[in-house]
Amino acid sequence: MTELFAKLNKVDPNKGLITLQLSTDDIHTLEKYHANGQQQMVSLIASDENGVSAQQRKFAFALLHDIWWSQVGGQWIETPETVKQHFYAMYEYYNSLDFGEFSLSAAKGTKTDTNQFINMLLDYAAVHDISLSVKPLNELEPQEIARWEYRCLLDKRCVICGQAHADLAHADSVGAHGGNRQKINHLGLRAMSLCRQHHQEQHKIGIQSFMNKYHLNGIKIDEKIALEHGLNIK
Known part of the structure; x- marks a missing residue:
């Protein structure tokens, strides 16, 4: 089957x-x-508003396969099934669930648990620099995209394609806040993390067209983001 x-x-x-x-x-x-x-x-199987959607399940299984394919993590990485069971157990442990309580099945799983499970897999992939076969922006639920945008800024990872060593790109015009990137206070300005290719595309088509194309909102720079990118906050 x-x-x-x-x-x-x-x-x-x-x-x-x-x-x-x-x-x-x-x-x-x-x-x-x-x-x-x-x-x-x-x-x-038809899923209701609280049930696991087909898109969520497909994305979660794609992430599990990417982690298995990377062979990063130790002996438990043996097969796709052992990888799945390992992360199931991790999720249950950190969320105080009984053994076997978490599931990605449409009949048993929930949308909220699956979103959190996907976020855990994305965090693992980011920490271990694992290449993703699918683009998170195309698969995440709307309410989860902001978390991915924030994570990419902290990890200097392209929010579009996941490429490492990405640059911080301002979504709000720096010129409207004094113009000098070295001297202005960056706190509160919206930004996103882009690789060189997507950063060039952003400049080519304009910031608003770019954000509309990829359904981005930008993240307001806080002290953690500013520290990671060496931005002035005074």
């Missing part, structure tokens, strides 16, 4: 038909199973 993820586009209750939107890879997978001429049975 192979688990696929799809977006529900249309429901026709009169004909008992639904239309799903799948990725190209998942469509190829279905075609492969259908090639033998046998009728395929598909299980459909």
Whole structure:
């Protein structure tokens, strides 16, 4: 059995038909199973507002696979399953849950727990400089994007692609606050962390168009961010 993820586009209750939107890879997978001429049975699980969404689950499993593929962490990194069980146990321990209580399943898991679990995986990937196969901005829930933006500023990691050694890029015009980057007080000014390629794109298309394109809000510089980037706060 192979688990696929799809977006529900249309429901026709009169004909008992639904239309799903799948990725190209998942469509190829279905075609492969259908090639033998046998009728395929598909299980459909609908998630409510509090349940784990298909997007959350797909993103979490992609992060777990990236961590396993990196082979960073010790003996428990043996297989994708041992990696999953290790992080399940970590999440349960740090959140005072009973063993086996956490789950990414659509039937048992919750949206809140899964968001926190994903954040834990992103933190681990950032600390160990693990390359990600998917872009967090495309997968995170809207309320979680600000946390990712803040983390990238502290880690000097591109908020778009995750590349290390990124630069701090101001979202608010420095010119409107005195113009001299060395002398102005940076506290409260919005910023983001961008690699050279995305920093150049930001200058090319303009800050507001860039932020709209990637659904960024920018993070107000606090003392921790200013200290990490050597910014003046007086």
